[in-house]
Amino acid sequence: xxxxHWPGVERIYAAGIAGGSAxxxxxxxxxxxxxxxxxPGLSVVAVDGDGAVQGWxxxxxxxxxxVYRGVIEHSVYVDPAAAGQGVxxxxxxxxxxxxxxRGFWTIQSAILAENLPSLALHDKAGFRRVGRRERIGFMTYxxxxxxxxxxxxxxLRL
Numbered sequence: 238x239x240x241x242h243w244p245g246v247e248r249i250y251a252a253g254i255a256g257g258s259a260x261x262x263x264x265x266x267x268x269x270x271x272x273x274x275x276x277p278g279l280s281v282v283a284v285d286g287d288g289a290v291q292g293w294x295x296x297x298x299x300x301x302x303x304v305y306r307g308v309i310e311h312s313v314y315v316d317p318a319a320a321g322q323g324v325x326x327x328x329x330x331x332x333x334x335x336x337x338x339r340g341f342w343t344i345q346s347a348i349l350a351e352n353l354p355s356l357a358l359h360d361k362a363g364f365r366r367v368g369r370r371e372r373i374g375f376m377t378y379x380x381x382x383x384x385x386x387x388x389x390x391x392x393l394r395l
Contacts, residue, residue: 238280238293243268245290246282249314257379258352259314261386271295276309278339281331283324291319294328296336299345307342313358320354329362337395344395347373347388356389364391 238246247268253259265271272280280295292315299308311332315325336344347370348355356366372385 238272238282238295240268242282242284242290242293245284245316246271246293246314249290249293249316252317253314255379257376257381258349259355260312260349261374261376263378276339279309279311279332279335281328281335283319283328285319291316291322292324292328294332296332296344299343307340309336309341309344311344311346313346313355325355325358326362329358333362333393333395342395343392345390345392347390350387350389356391359391359393362393364393366390367392 247265250262250265254262254264274297275295276297281293282290283292285291292313294311294313296309296311299305299310313325313328313332315328333344344364346359346364348359350369360366366389368390370388370390373388374386376382376384376386
């Protein structure tokens with residue numbers, strides 16, 4: 238995920254935010270803020286033949302505690318125009334391969350319960366659903382403003 242990819246990453250992130258079921262974030266962070274919390278080498282973009290960003294995946298440490306050093310939390314976003322074309326699955330597979338090579342043993346995420354396409358993608362990529370956190374986050378914007386939201390916890394053991 239180079240600097241040249243950031244406009245596409247930001248555009249896709251903003252589309253996910255606008256839909257109301259991808260994140261609790263209200264706006265995309267700056268590139269510097271984004272990369273400051275991400276694990277180097279685990280931020281990947283998918284581009285089409287013209288170099289346009291079709292999707293991205295990135296990971297952060299799940300915890301600063303040493304016992305969880307091999308556990309990462311990820312986000313994956315696909316351009317709505319590229320949905321259903323295998324972009325998300327390719328990104329998750331790339332993340333898993335890179336994470337495994339770096340010694341990580343678990344990839345996890347908390348997916349908003351209404352985000353059925355993301356849940357289906359993670360099922361297809363081999364993630365298992367390990368739990369539901371009820372009313373874990375309160376939405377302050379968009380179509381779900383004023384609503385408590387549930388998340389589904391998923392994980393992939395490497």
